[in-house]
Amino acid sequence: MSKTDIQIAICGSAGDGTIAAGDILRNAVAAAGYRVIGFDVYPPEIRGFGKCISRLRITTDQSYSLKRHSDVLLSLDDSQALPHAGEVRDMGALIFESQPIAPCLEGEHMSARVLPGQIPYGFPMRELSQQATGGGRSRNLVALGIIAGLLGLLPDPFRKIIARKFGKQGPEIVARSLAGFQAGFEDASRTFKLDDVVFAPIGPREPSGRVIMLSGNAAVARGCLDAELDTFFGYPITPATSIMERLATELPKRGRRLLQTEDEIAAIAATIGAGYAGARAATATSGPGLALMSEMLGLATITETPCVVFVSQRGGPSTGMPTKTEQSDLNAALYGSPGDGQRIVIAPTNVEGCYRCAGKAFEMAERYQTPVIVLLDLYLSNRYETVTLEESGHAFVLDANKPLPRLEPGETYRRYALTEDGVSPRAVPGDADHMHVITGLEHNELGRPDDSESMHAAMSRKRHDKLQAALCHPDFAVTRRFGASGRVKVGLLAWGSTFGECLEAVFMAQALDIPCAALKVVMLSPFPAQAVAAFMDDCDQVLVPEVNYEGQFAQLVQGVLARPVTRLSRVPGSPMPVEQILDEIRRLARG
Amino acid sequence: MSIPIKPVFVDEKLREVQESGRLAYRSHALPTWCPGCGYFAIVEGVTHACNAMNIPRDQAVVVSGIGCSSRFPFFVDLYGFHTLHGRALPVATGIKTANDHLTVLAVGGDGDGFAIGGGHIAHAAKRNVDITYILFDNGIYGLTKGQTSPTSAVGLRTSTSPFDNPERPLNPLLMLLSYGVSWLGQAYAGRPDHLRAMIAAAIAHRGFSYLHILSPCVTFDKTSRTYVNLGLQVRDLPPGHDPTDLMAAMQLARDTDHPALGLFYHQTRPTLGDTFDEIVARAKAKSAPVTD
Numbered sequence: 001m002s003k004t005d006i007q008i009a010i011c012g013s014a015g016d017g018t019i020a021a022g023d024i025l026r027n028a029v030a031a032a033g034y035r036v037i038g039f040d041v042y043p044p045e046i047r048g049f050g051k052c053i054s055r056l057r058i059t060t061d062q063s064y065s066l067k068r069h070s071d072v073l074l075s076l077d078d079s080q081a082l083p084h085a086g087e088v089r090d091m092g093a094l095i096f097e098s099q100p101i102a103p104c105l106e107g108e109h110m111s112a113r114v115l116p117g118q119i120p121y122g123f124p125m126r127e128l129s130q131q132a133t134g135g136g137r138s139r140n141l142v143a144l145g146i147i148a149g150l151l152g153l154l155p156d157p158f159r160k161i162i163a164r165k166f167g168k169q170g171p172e173i174v175a176r177s178l179a180g181f182q183a184g185f186e187d188a189s190r191t192f193k194l195d196d197v198v199f200a201p202i203g204p205r206e207p208s209g210r211v212i213m214l215s216g217n218a219a220v221a222r223g224c225l226d227a228e229l230d231t232f233f234g235y236p237i238t239p240a241t242s243i244m245e246r247l248a249t250e251l252p253k254r255g256r257r258l259l260q261t262e263d264e265i266a267a268i269a270a271t272i273g274a275g276y277a278g279a280r281a282a283t284a285t286s287g288p289g290l291a292l293m294s295e296m297l298g299l300a301t302i303t304e305t306p307c308v309v310f311v312s313q314r315g316g317p318s319t320g321m322p323t324k325t326e327q328s329d330l331n332a333a334l335y336g337s338p339g340d341g342q343r344i345v346i347a348p349t350n351v352e353g354c355y356r357c358a359g360k361a362f363e364m365a366e367r368y369q370t371p372v373i374v375l376l377d378l379y380l381s382n383r384y385e386t387v388t389l390e391e392s393g394h395a396f397v398l399d400a401n402k403p404l405p406r407l408e409p410g411e412t413y414r415r416y417a418l419t420e421d422g423v424s425p426r427a428v429p430g431d432a433d434h435m436h437v438i439t440g441l442e443h444n445e446l447g448r449p450d451d452s453e454s455m456h457a458a459m460s461r462k463r464h465d466k467l468q469a470a471l472c473h474p475d476f477a478v479t480r481r482f483g484a485s486g487r488v489k490v491g492l493l494a495w496g497s498t499f500g501e502c503l504e505a506v507f508m509a510q511a512l513d514i515p516c517a518a519l520k521v522v523m524l525s526p527f528p529a530q531a532v533a534a535f536m537d538d539c540d541q542v543l544v545p546e547v548n549y550e551g552q553f554a555q556l557v558q559g560v561l562a563r564p565v566t567r568l569s570r571v572p573g574s575p576m577p578v579e580q581i582l583d584e585i586r587r588l589a590r591g
Numbered sequence: 592m593s594i595p596i597k598p599v600f601v602d603e604k605l606r607e608v609q610e611s612g613r614l615a616y617r618s619h620a621l622p623t624w625c626p627g628c629g630y631f632a633i634v635e636g637v638t639h640a641c642n643a644m645n646i647p648r649d650q651a652v653v654v655s656g657i658g659c660s661s662r663f664p665f666f667v668d669l670y671g672f673h674t675l676h677g678r679a680l681p682v683a684t685g686i687k688t689a690n691d692h693l694t695v696l697a698v699g700g701d702g703d704g705f706a707i708g709g710g711h712i713a714h715a716a717k718r719n720v721d722i723t724y725i726l727f728d729n730g731i732y733g734l735t736k737g738q739t740s741p742t743s744a745v746g747l748r749t750s751t752s753p754f755d756n757p758e759r760p761l762n763p764l765l766m767l768l769s770y771g772v773s774w775l776g777q778a779y780a781g782r783p784d785h786l787r788a789m790i791a792a793a794i795a796h797r798g799f800s801y802l803h804i805l806s807p808c809v810t811f812d813k814t815s816r817t818y819v820n821l822g823l824q825v826r827d828l829p830p831g832h833d834p835t836d837l838m839a840a841m842q843l844a845r846d847t848d849h850p851a852l853g854l855f856y857h858q859t860r861p862t863l864g865d866t867f868d869e870i871v872a873r874a875k876a877k878s879a880p881v882t883d
């Protein structure tokens with residue numbers, strides 16, 4: 001059976017319904033059984049003249065990144081889409097408005113930008129919308145109908161998704177949207193097909209688990225819910241907001257609580273307060289919010305209070321590029337805090353990983369009594385993937401928060417007892433036997449202020465050592481190797497969302513007979529030095545691709561292991577192109 | 592107003608204290624404050640109030656920020672969290688959100704509350720989170736050894752305002768009233784009996800209660816807010832003051848030359864916990880399967 005691998009891009013201006021069209025399309029093809037990875041690019045403004053692009057790659061088996069070239073580009077606004085005409089591959093299709101609302105110069109119309117080899121399709125989308133619905137607002141749905149009609153996709157999944165998406169707005173809107181879709185579908189069905197872009201039929205799927213479409217942030221929210229999160233405190237910030245929005249709907253259904261606080265300082269403070277009082281608590285933010293939280297993270301470290309912080313990175317520094325992706329908050333996540341801010345930092349690499357890391361973060365926070373940062377980025381937060389979830393939900397093991405046994409007569413409760421593994425018995429308010437006061441001051445085993453040399457050394461060691469166990473945390477791979485086994489010419493060290501592009505590049509390099517492998521590093525603090533060193537032992541050359549300017553992960557690796565690596569640090573505001581990584585692999589392989 | 596002076600004998604006082612039961616609420620840690628500090632009266636007031644109200648020790652949490660006053664949690668035998676400068680209120684909000692059954696007190700000074708932590712007070716008051724905020728106002732930064740605070744008087748000379756403080760002090764009571772606080776009172780560290788009654792009333796209020804306690808800093812302010820000056824300035828609430836009248840409370844709060852002691856204002860309205868419960872009920876009603 002042949003395999004499907006089609007990438008579709010829809011491009012328009014903010015307000016054109018570009019992102020909505022992409023959403024319907026990816027859900028419709030996922031409902032038809034295909035695997036999808038999708039990523040939207042949009043401006044920081046709500047309306048106006050910003051560019052929106054919704055890209056999705058539709059495949060038979062799950063892919064790991066988007067492709068550089070799309071098979072189909074649909075333009076809802078030529079002024080935005082013109083620069084992207086070149087991203088359509090040879091024999092791919094360019095779909096555009098054949099009857100623009102106002103006369104325009106030749107060079108400003110998509111028809112003038114079609115490259116030799118590309119197949120132009122002009123449709124009167126505005127007119128079709130006007131005829132079918134009495135207005136031009138359903139142009140994006142006409143466009144969807146055109147895509148379905150041209151590519152021979154069955155219309156039923158589209159109709160279902162459209163009815164569901166617009167159901168809340170009433171039957172009139174649903175009818176109008178369906179009419180728009182139908183008009184586009186019929187018009188495109190009458191024209192010549194795009195026979196170079198073919199959807200291979202999907203065979204029956206494996207019976208276990210179920211496939212659903214989730215964004216990275218939705219997967220995080222789901223992980224929180226499956227880990228039985230009690231309370232969530234947050235302050236809206238792009239691109240983390242949708243985690244909070246989803247939990248705001250879902251937590252109260254389960255009898256749980258969510259509070260929008262006055263700022264990120266209050267969000268993390270309340271999270272720590274709730275954790276101290278024995279609740280499972282979390283917050284979510286982006287780089288600017290993480291900066292505000294850094295002092296509080298130090299408080300969680302020194303008081304050994306469990307808390308989970310989801311950080312979705314965006315372009316920085318300062319307000320930077322709120323709707324562009326970047327991996328430049330690694331240093332802030334690792335070190336941002338007064339003093340030695342020991343903490344756990346994990347970074348998922350795909351949507352399924354977002355779910356798993358979310359649940360595991362609570363396991364770790366409670367078991368090791370520590371703040372845990374789950375580092376995402378805009379690309380991962382906002383990208384959609386079809387993921388397979390077990391029917392029963394993941395069984396996270398959350399057994400660390402349990403009442404302490406009664407004290408023996410004459411025994412004194414020591415909140416920060418220096419134990420062998422560094423983890424001390426933790427009581428919460430309401431326990432008459434284990435009353436104590438905790439403080440952000442350095443303290444002794446009883447929790448009382450103590451800044452003696454020996455105590456500070458002992459407590460610093462305790463807070464550092466107890467985290468080392470996280471490197472062997474049950475049912476959690478802190479690193480994982482992909483690609484060729486044994487000795488390789490080029491080895492990639494990759495973290496976060498860029499890992500998907502790295503993996504695709506490794507597969508392409510292997511197809512070119514370059515012995516190549518990639519090590520996915522999920523745990524960034526404590527740093528899995530042994531596993532990374534062992535991998536590097538197998539590599540002639542080590543390449544570290546990441547989307548930041550300074551090469552923050554490369555610095556971390558070099559700082560710990562003191563070995564040479566080649567950096568591939570780029571800040572395009574978008575995912576690193578696979579071809580760029582491949583070019584670097586080939587360059588290194590040539591020696 | 593004249594203060595009646597009667598002799599106090601140490602052994603009588605000691606017996607009275609021991610028999611009162613309030614020592615159960617005192618920890619064994621000695622306060623780190625200077626001799627004569629007004630804050631001793633506040634420790635006494637809190638232990639008195641907890642004892643009188645029979646609050647189980649393990650069911651109460653004292654949350655503080657940073658400053659002289661914020662060392663408070665170490666001196667009482669309750670659960671305690673000594674947090675960061677200015678952040679007692681959001682931490683306390685998290686604790687109360689996690690466990691409604693706890694009695695949560697937030698304590699701190701004027702710098703902690705109205706300078707670095709000023710942004711949180713409005714929201715705690717607006718949400719009506721059911722905690723008691725006891726603010727120790729001595730008009731100076733004591734722990735960092737005598738700098739100007741948001742409530743320092745104009746003209747106060749400190750180490751950071753060697754040419755005298757040019758800024759007008761904030762009016763915390765007016766601020767709190769306009770934020771929508773649901774219980775507001777004022778007390779003076781030099782009047783311990785009144786103080787302890789006010790602390791008990793503040794704790795008893797269901798919702799966000801704010802108790803402003805005037806206190807001298809005997810070490811770093813020898814001129815402005817001394818026991819002598821404060822003693823001459825403070826006055827009782829005017830007779831017939833209606834504590835449900837917001838405008839009357841605001842009028843009272845405007846008189847900073849003669850701070851009134853007592854309950855300025857109170858109001859009954861849903862707490863943050865109540866609104867959480869309502870949201871949960873609405874969410875569950877909405878998501879409940881429809882049966883016919």
